[in-house]
Amino acid sequence: MSKFSALKLMALNKIAKLIKDEKGEVNIVAIVLLIGIVVVLAIVFKDAILDLLNNLFSDINNQTSGIWT
Numbered sequence: 001m002s003k004f005s006a007l008k009l010m011a012l013n014k015i016a017k018l019i020k021d022e023k024g025e026v027n028i029v030a031i032v033l034l035i036g037i038v039v040v041l042a043i044v045f046k047d048a049i050l051d052l053l054n055n056l057f058s059d060i061n062n063q064t065s066g067i068w069t
Contacts, residue, residue, distance in 0.1 A: 042049065
C-alpha cells in the first residue's frame with residue numbers, strides 16, 4: 001500500500017469516527033430555530049440594516065476621498 005493510500009485510509013477512518021462520535025452532539029432543532037430567528041430578524045429590520053450599511057459606506061467614502069486627492 002502506498003503512503004498516500006495509507007494516509008487516505010487514516011483520514012477516512014478519522015472522519016467516520018467523527019461522524020459516529022456522539023459526545024459533541026448538537027440539537028439540530030435548536031440550530032434550525034436559531035437560523036430561523038436570525039432570518040426573521042434580518043427581514044424585519046432589513047430597511048434599518050440597509051440604512052446603517054449605506055451610512056457606514058458613505059462615511060468611509062467621504063473620509064477616504066481626502067486621501068486620494
